[in-house]
Amino acid sequence: MWRQILALLVKELLAVLRDPRSRMVLIGPPLIQLMVFGYAATFNLNHVPIAIYDQDHSLASRDLIARFTGSPTFTVKDVLDSARRVNELIDSRAVQMVLVVDPRFARDLLTHQPAPIQIILDGRNSNTALLIEGYANSIVSRFALHWAEQHGIRAPPATLDMRALYNPTLSSTWFIVPGIVALLTEVETLLVVGLSVAREREMGTFDQLLVTPLRPLDILIGKGLPGLIIGLAEASVVIAAAVFWFDVPLRGDLLALYVGLALFILAITGIGLAISSLVATQQQALLGAFLFLVPSIILSGFATPIANMPQWIQTLTLVNPMRYCLVIVRSVFLEGGGLPVIAAQLWPMALIALATLTIAGWLFRKRAT
Amino acid sequence: MPDIPEPAAAVRLENVRRMFRSGKRTITALDGITAAAAHGAVTGLIGPDGAGKTTLMRLVAGLLRVDAGRIEVLGIDVGRDPLAVQAQLGYMPQHFGLYEDLTVQENLNLYADLQGVPHADRKRRYSELLHMTGLGPFTARMAGRLSGGMKQKLGLACTLVQPPQLLLLDEPTVGVDPVSRRELWEIIGHLTREAHTTVLFSTAYLDEAERCDAVLLVHEGRLLGSGPPGTFTAEMTGRSFYATSGIGRRRLQERLAAVPGVIDAVIQGSHVRVVTAQATPPEPASLLADLPDLALIPTAPRFEDSFVARLRTRPVPPQMSSATAPVASGAQTPHADLRPRSKTDAGAVITVTHLTRRFGDFVAVDDVTFAVARGEIFGLLGANGAGKSTTFRMLCGLLPPTEGELRVSGFDLRTAAAPARGRIGYMAQKFSLYADLSVQQNLRFFSSAYHLHGAQQNVRIDWAIGEFDLANLLEASARDLPLGYKQRLALACALMHEPDILFLDEPTSGVDPLARREFWQRINALAESGVTVLVTTHFMEEAEYCDRLVIMAQGRVLTEGTPEAIKASARRTDHPDPTMEDAFIGVIEAASARAAA
Numbered sequence: 001m002w003r004q005i006l007a008l009l010v011k012e013l014l015a016v017l018r019d020p021r022s023r024m025v026l027i028g029p030p031l032i033q034l035m036v037f038g039y040a041a042t043f044n045l046n047h048v049p050i051a052i053y054d055q056d057h058s059l060a061s062r063d064l065i066a067r068f069t070g071s072p073t074f075t076v077k078d079v080l081d082s083a084r085r086v087n088e089l090i091d092s093r094a095v096q097m098v099l100v101v102d103p104r105f106a107r108d109l110l111t112h113q114p115a116p117i118q119i120i121l122d123g124r125n126s127n128t129a130l131l132i133e134g135y136a137n138s139i140v141s142r143f144a145l146h147w148a149e150q151h152g153i154r155a156p157p158a159t160l161d162m163r164a165l166y167n168p169t170l171s172s173t174w175f176i177v178p179g180i181v182a183l184l185t186e187v188e189t190l191l192v193v194g195l196s197v198a199r200e201r202e203m204g205t206f207d208q209l210l211v212t213p214l215r216p217l218d219i220l221i222g223k224g225l226p227g228l229i230i231g232l233a234e235a236s237v238v239i240a241a242a243v244f245w246f247d248v249p250l251r252g253d254l255l256a257l258y259v260g261l262a263l264f265i266l267a268i269t270g271i272g273l274a275i276s277s278l279v280a281t282q283q284q285a286l287l288g289a290f291l292f293l294v295p296s297i298i299l300s301g302f303a304t305p306i307a308n309m310p311q312w313i314q315t316l317t318l319v320n321p322m323r324y325c326l327v328i329v330r331s332v333f334l335e336g337g338g339l340p341v342i343a344a345q346l347w348p349m350a351l352i353a354l355a356t357l358t359i360a361g362w363l364f365r366k367r368a369t
Numbered sequence: 370m371p372d373i374p375e376p377a378a379a380v381r382l383e384n385v386r387r388m389f390r391s392g393k394r395t396i397t398a399l400d401g402i403t404a405a406a407a408h409g410a411v412t413g414l415i416g417p418d419g420a421g422k423t424t425l426m427r428l429v430a431g432l433l434r435v436d437a438g439r440i441e442v443l444g445i446d447v448g449r450d451p452l453a454v455q456a457q458l459g460y461m462p463q464h465f466g467l468y469e470d471l472t473v474q475e476n477l478n479l480y481a482d483l484q485g486v487p488h489a490d491r492k493r494r495y496s497e498l499l500h501m502t503g504l505g506p507f508t509a510r511m512a513g514r515l516s517g518g519m520k521q522k523l524g525l526a527c528t529l530v531q532p533p534q535l536l537l538l539d540e541p542t543v544g545v546d547p548v549s550r551r552e553l554w555e556i557i558g559h560l561t562r563e564a565h566t567t568v569l570f571s572t573a574y575l576d577e578a579e580r581c582d583a584v585l586l587v588h589e590g591r592l593l594g595s596g597p598p599g600t601f602t603a604e605m606t607g608r609s610f611y612a613t614s615g616i617g618r619r620r621l622q623e624r625l626a627a628v629p630g631v632i633d634a635v636i637q638g639s640h641v642r643v644v645t646a647q648a649t650p651p652e653p654a655s656l657l658a659d660l661p662d663l664a665l666i667p668t669a670p671r672f673e674d675s676f677v678a679r680l681r682t683r684p685v686p687p688q689m690s691s692a693t694a695p696v697a698s699g700a701q702t703p704h705a706d707l708r709p710r711s712k713t714d715a716g717a718v719i720t721v722t723h724l725t726r727r728f729g730d731f732v733a734v735d736d737v738t739f740a741v742a743r744g745e746i747f748g749l750l751g752a753n754g755a756g757k758s759t760t761f762r763m764l765c766g767l768l769p770p771t772e773g774e775l776r777v778s779g780f781d782l783r784t785a786a787a788p789a790r791g792r793i794g795y796m797a798q799k800f801s802l803y804a805d806l807s808v809q810q811n812l813r814f815f816s817s818a819y820h821l822h823g824a825q826q827n828v829r830i831d832w833a834i835g836e837f838d839l840a841n842l843l844e845a846s847a848r849d850l851p852l853g854y855k856q857r858l859a860l861a862c863a864l865m866h867e868p869d870i871l872f873l874d875e876p877t878s879g880v881d882p883l884a885r886r887e888f889w890q891r892i893n894a895l896a897e898s899g900v901t902v903l904v905t906t907h908f909m910e911e912a913e914y915c916d917r918l919v920i921m922a923q924g925r926v927l928t929e930g931t932p933e934a935i936k937a938s939a940r941r942t943d944h945p946d947p948t949m950e951d952a953f954i955g956v957i958e959a960a961s962a963r964a965a966a
Contacts, residue, residue, distance in 0.1 A: 007817030011803060011810070018846065019805040204801030208862075211765050211795040211872075212818040213787040 004214055008222025009229075012196065016226065025191065026230065030184050034238055037180050038246055041303070042172035045131050050097045051078040051089050058106030064117070064143050068099060073135045086120055096122045097132050109147065166334040174249075177242045178333040179302045182264065182325040184238050186296065189231035189265050190289045193272030196223055198285035216365045223276075224269045224357070231265035232258070242333070251336030260328035260342055263349045267321035270356025277363035296320050301327075324349045378405035378441075379535055379567040380412075380429055385438035387424055394849060398424040400590040401438070406569055406583070411561055413581030413598075414571040415672075418879030419852050420587040422571040423463065426539045429569065430460045443534055459533035463540050465524035469513030473504055473523055476512050480527040498526040501556055517753045518549020525556060535567045536560065542572055544907050546752030546922065547950045548957055554580050573879055576910070576950075578672040586676060588881060593679045598672055605670035605678065607648040611640040614663045619893045621663075626890065628656050633677045635886060636893070637913045638933045640666075644674045677882050718743050718870060718901040719764065724773035726759050726924075733759040735924035736773070741903060741917075746896050748918030749905040750953070756924035757905045758798075758874065764903065765795060765872055778870060791819055794868035798875045800859035804848035808839050808858055811847055812865065819866035833861040853884035860891065871895065873904040877911060889914050909949040920956050927956045 016022045050068065054061050068074050077095050080086065089095045100118040102108075108115035119136050121129040148154070167174045200206035209219055239257070242248045275288040298304070299313065300322035306314055317323045324345040331337035331345075339346075387399040399421045406412035414422050427433045428440055431451025440447045442454045467476055477498070481491055499505040502522040507515065512523060521541050528536065538557075542550045554577075560566040561582075570581065578584045578598045586593040586601070594601060612634075614621045622641045625634035633644035643665070657663055719741040726734040734756040741747040749757040762768040764775055766782030775781060780789040802811050812830050821829055834840050837857040842850065847858060856877070863871065873892070877885040892914070896902055904915065912918050912932055919929045928935055932949065939952035947955075 003822055004817060004820065007814055011806065011814040014810055015803055015805045018807075022805075203804060204797045204799055205803060207762075207765070207767055208795060208797050208801050209818070210767055211782075211790055211793060212815070213791040213820060214818050215787050 001218060004218050005222050005225070008214070008218065009225050012222060012226040013229070015196075015199075016192065016230070026188065026234070030188060030234060030238070033184060033187075034180060034241055037183070038173065038177050038241075041176050043131070043175075044172045045073055045128070045135065047075045048073055048097065048132055048135075049077040049095045050074050050099060051080055051086070051095045052076055053080040053083065053086065053098060053100045055103040056101045056105040060106040060109050060147070061101045064101065064105075064140070065099070067139050067143055068136075071135070071139060090120065090122050093122070096128065097136065099136070112153065173246055174334060175330070177246045177248050178329045179326055181235055181238045181242060181261075181329050182300075182322055183297060183302060185231050185235045185261060185265060185325075186268050186322055187293060188234045189227050189268045190272045190275075190293060191286075192230050193223065193227035193269050194275045194285045194289045195282050196226070197273070197276035198279050198282045202281055217361070220273065220361055220364050223273060224266075227269040227272060228262065228265050231268070232261060235261050235265075248333055250333055252332035252341075253338035254332075256337065256339045256342055257329065257332040259339065260325060260332070260346060260349070263346060263353055264321055264325040264328075267349055267353035267356050270353060270358075270360045273360035274356060274363050277360065277366075296322050299323070300325075318348070319352060321349050321352045324352075379408045379443055380406040380569060381441040382425075382429075383439045383441075385425070385428065385440060386436045387421075387428060387433065388436050389424075397590050399428070402587070402590075402592050403438075404585050404592055404595050406567065406585075408567050409561055409565040410582035411557060411568040411570055411580070413578055413584045414569060414587065415573075415575060415578050415581075415584055416587035416593075417573055417852070417881035417884075419589070421590045422573075422587060423539055425587070426460070426462075426537050426569070426571060430458060430537055431455055432460075457533060458535040458537060459528040459531070460537040461524055461528040461539065461541060463543070465521075465527070467512045467520060467524055467527070470511060472509050472511055473515070474508040476523060476527055477530060481530045484531040486531050494530060494532075498529060501559060502526050503552065516546075516549070518545045518552070521545055521549065521553060522556070525553070529560075532564060533566065535569065538568065538570045540571050540573065542574060542577065544753035546755070546957070547909065547953045549752075551954065574908075575673040575676060575882065576671070576948075584672075586679070588676075588680070593676070601672055601675040602670045605644065605674045607667070608645045609668050609670045609674055610643045610645070610665040611637070611668050612643050612663060612665050613640050614657075614660050616660065619897055621660075622893065623890070624657055624660075626886075631656070632681045633674065633886070635889075635913075638931075638936060642668070644670075644677065646678075673882055677886075680881065680883050716743065717741060718745075718778050719747070719903060720774075720776045721760070721764070722774045724760065724763065724775055725771050726756075726763060726768065727771045732924050734763070734770075737919075737921075737924075737926050739919055739926065739929060741901055743901050744896055744899045745916045746892065746902040746904065746914060748912050748915035749903070749921060750907070750909070750912045750915075750918050750949075751905075751921035752907055755921040757921050759924075760921070761872065761874055761903070761905050765793070766790070791866060792869045794863035794866070794871040796859050796863040796871070796873045796876055798878070800852075800855040802847040802855065802859055802862065805846055807844050807846055808850070809843040811858060811862060815862035816865040821866060829865050829867075833865060837861045853880050856880055856884060856888060860888065864895075868900065870901045870903070873902065875905060875907070877908070878906075885911075909953060912949050920953055922957055922960070925960075927960050 016026065052065055052068070054065060069076050074097075078085075078089060080098070083100075086098050086100075089098065098120040100120065102116050102118070105115050105117070117140060119133065121132060123129050144156075145159075148156075164170050197206065200209065214222075239250070243250050271292060272289070275285055275292070279285045279288055299306075299309075299317045299320050301317070302322070306317050306323065309317070328337075328342045328345050331342055335341065382402050382404045385399050385402045386397070389396045389398055402421075402425065414425060416422055424433065428435055429442060429447065431442075431447045431454050434448060443457055445453050447454050468479065471479065477495060481494075486494065499508065502525065504519065504523060504526065507519070512520065515523060525538070525541065542553055545553065557568055557570065561568060570577075578586075578601065581598060583596060584598050584601065585595045612621060612625060616624075618636050618639055618641055622634050622636050625631055625641055625643055630646050631643055632646050633642070635642050717740040721740070722738050724734055724737045725732065737756070737760055739747075749760060751757045759768065763770050764777060764782070766785070769783055778789070778792060782790060782793070803814065806814065809830070812833050813826070816826050816829055834843065837860070839854070839858065839861070842854060847855065850858065860876075871892075877888050880888070892902055892904075896916075904911070906912065915932060917929065917931050918935070919926045920935065921927065928938070930938075935956075936947050936949060936952045939947040939955040941947075944951065
């Protein structure tokens with residue numbers, strides 16, 4: 001039996017690797033996605049265009065504005081001398097924030113009154129607006145602290161002293177790139193496995209396989225194993241890129257990471273094979289794959305935290321293998337987690353893998369014979 | 370070759386070349402074709418698959434551009450003004466775009482709208498077309514529910530909604546049942562007679578040459594000959610014979626094929642049809658001295674004889690470009706040497722009883738019963754949609770029957786354990802191979818799938834390479850093989866494990882006559898050594914190679930018997946030598962007469 005499965009495995013790998021187009025699909029898009037996600041998908045804000053409306057023109061206001069000008073987060077696009085153009089600038093998306101300094105700013109500061117500073121934000125993208133507010137807030141509070149120190153005023157009674165564990169600079173890259181390991185592994189495994197049976201159906205070789213003494217289980221394993229091999233190879237490339245290109249620390253146990261990924265790939269292979277059993281053409285397989293991919297990524301915690309989702313959706317994410325894989329990948333990369341730490345993620349994924357492979361086997365047998 | 374008179378040419382091709390790129394390879398689809406098609410005549414573009422017929426059609430229609438040369442259609446240079454040409458021609462591609470969810474009438478309306486037929490003219494035109502195609506009673510039927518032949522006729526009607534000057538028909542008769550095929554030809558004849566339409570008609574069926582006014586015979590992108598079909602057969606006068614002898618037709622065919630001076634020997638019914646290189650009638654004794662009972666009866670030449678003669682005498686092109694290299698000497702006994710079989714076991718190997726298969730309320734196979742004995746070549750003959758492929762798939766265990774029973778060497782392959790499938794060889798339609806794998810990798814995979822390994826596997830792979838003459842192509846991807854070699858490789862893969870039973874689905878569809886002969890020579894030798902062969906085909910000619918066959922239409926078996934007996938049933942005093950097609954039509958007509966009564 002193993003001899004036949006080995007023959008199937010070799011055939012499957014050759015079919016994928018000898019065809020220049022499928023070779024491209026395996027190498028091109030993942031690299032592009034890695035670069036695009038690695039650089040573009042970031043929560044850090046840089047060079048936010050802003051406008052300044054300084055009604056005070058005092059030493060204090062210039063000092064405050066200099067802190068905005070000097071910050072890499074903000075780029076001053078315009079300096080206003082009246083409130084007239086504020087709406088126009090925001091409407092046309094020329095700037096995302098307008099900083100308005102009150103004419104009594106310096107006077108209030110010197111007389112120890114609360115000195116108001118207004119920021120006007122473009123609320124159309126609420127997420128960005130919140131981030132901008134946060135940055136502006138921290139600049140203003142640093143200014144206030146500095147002013148208090150210089151002028152011998154008692155500092156505010158309680159101050160926040162923040163230290164982020166695992167990702168001290170709160171770099172988005174550190175958060176996102178390990179996630180890409182899971183994301184690309186899922187996409188590639190699903191495509192390789194999902195399209196393979198459909199391709200054989202289209203070419204007529206599937207019938208040819210079914211009339212050989214190979215049993216459906218042999219064929220199933222012969223179709224699943226290449227997914228595991230290609231998925232692990234793909235994951236290894238992304239892991240290497242994460243460590244050597246994006247400088248994300250890999251602190252944990254590599255073995256734990258691979259155990260997690262292997263279980264994850266098995267779960268995805270089951271889904272790919274189930275899709276493959278249901279469809280007749282590669283086009284349908286592709287549609288089926290994306291029907292699964294999009295919700296599975298959104299409901300994985302890749303970009304948006306699962307904890308923020310409504311309770312019933314949180315429950316739904318429990319059957320999403322990528323949810324567990326993401327925790328494993330981030331834990332091993334950033335926390336330095338090992339097998340004991342990720343054990344809580346392994347068993348649900350093993351259950352999902354068992355379920356999807358069983359369903360795939362059942363569908364396969366049903367459709368094949 | 371008599372030239373078609375120059376001024377009357379509706380289509381003129383001057384040294385037309387066209388290349389395609391496929392990966393790193395450049396394929397020359399048309400290699401310098403110079404020819405012409407006369408006004409108001411039916412010009413047949415005849416050749417096997419891959420000859421360049423469709424490319425030529427698309428060039429004439431202005432859908433592709435020539436790489437070199439020039440095409441003139443109705444006096445217009447197609448390269449310069451394709452739109453002017455397209456306004457005057459009707460083109461029916463191989464897969465005509467009928468909308469299956471629209472009715473016959475709605476399809477006609479749609480094409481009338483697309484071609485801008487004035488509303489005032491439509492009623493008259495529709496009634497002409499519906500009358501001509503016999504689709505009048507079916508205007509409200511969905512196109513998807515028409516039979517294959519009716520679909521082709523509807524496609525033709527849609528193409529003719531705006532009467533064209535030039536009609537291009539790309540393989541309209543492939544897979545169509547003989548009755549519909551005959552009707553299609555009647556429509557075409559009517560068009561040229563009444564409307565003086567010029568027709569360019571492509572086909573892979575060589576027997577259709579005789580229905581054309583002129584023929585362009587193409588093969589591998591080159592023109593092998595042109596002229597009225599009579600000139601092709603005239604060259605062959607006095608060179609065709611029926612041979613009979615007591616040693617049996619298969620052995621006789623094998624012996625005759627090896628005689629120098631015999632360019633063709635094929636089994637036809639109980640005789641062997643022989644074509645000689647010279648027109649001097651041979652002395653039977655000089656052909657095969659040890660066969661005193663060998664008798665030769667002269668017979669009329671066919672178009673195919675001339676094609677075969679041309680292929681045999683043409684210089685053999687370099688490797689990879691031809692599928693017609695000589696058969697390796699081992700072909701006579703493919704593997705009798707490896708596993709001697711006894712032919713004494715005469716029990717039925719395949720039995721089918723009251724087999725029925727429904728898809729929803731559609732009955733694809735309707736109460737089919739037959740049995741095949743060991744070492745027999747058994748044919749399922751029928752048009753596309755006759756139910757033969759569904760029967761075939763059920764026999765292979767690929768599809769469950771709705772009712773009835775089937776047994777293949779005692780097993781139902783659907784429920785049988787894997788080893789039972791190990792006794793079956795299967796060659797799928799279109800020679801399904803792993804296109805991205807090399808020849809060697811395909812052989813290795815299929816032999817492994819059939820549980821061969823180690824030394825035994827290597828022996829079989831070496832056998833396949835030698836037997837099918839694949840040594841020079843081992844590293845080539847199956848995708849890049851010429852059609853004839855694909856067919857050889859598919860057969861080699863199906864024979865790796867020396868099966869007792871061989872299932873062949875449309876095994877020679879589209880290949881050239883020499884490749885078909887070579888193929889059947891091997892199958893005959895296999896049958897001689899005791900292998901049971903079940904073959905589906907829509908080629909009437911191919912039925913002649915079978916020991917027995919059933920003719921199927923609309924899911925039912927219309928008749929069963931030897932090719933001789935089936936043909937004899939169609940013999941009339943005014944038609945003493947009917948072809949398989951005549952018999953087929955007779956059987957279908959008799960069945961519909963019974964249904965009407």
